[in-house]
Amino acid sequence: MDPATLIRMANDIARNLAPQGEAAAIAATAQHIRDFWDPRMRAGILAADRTALSPIAAAAVAAISPAR
Numbered sequence: 001m002d003p004a005t006l007i008r009m010a011n012d013i014a015r016n017l018a019p020q021g022e023a024a025a026i027a028a029t030a031q032h033i034r035d036f037w038d039p040r041m042r043a044g045i046l047a048a049d050r051t052a053l054s055p056i057a058a059a060a061v062a063a064i065s066p067a068r
Contacts, residue, residue, distance in 0.1 A: 001040070001041055001044055003044060003045070003047075003048035003049070004052075006041060006044050006045045006048060007045070007048060007050075007052050007053055007057075010029070010033065010045060010053060010057040010060070010061060011052075011053060011054045011057050013029050013032050013033070013057070013060075014026075014029045014053075014054050014056035014057035014060060015054065015056075017029055017032075017056070018056060022055075022056060025056045025060075026056055026059040026060050026063065027060075027063075029056060029057060029060035030059075030060040030061075030063040030064050033045070033060060033061070033064055034064055042064065045061055046061065046064070046065055046066075
């Protein structure tokens, strides 16, 4: 899957969860990515240029990073 699509998807998830509040939305977005994205998708978003991610999506992706 191409990085632009993964970024769009992560931003969409984060936008839908944003009404929960920033901290809850970050945690829920990260959990959604862990639970529903296959390993290739997770690897793709971790390798992508993250500058186009929303702040919530960027924090969620950082939270799933294996370096953490």
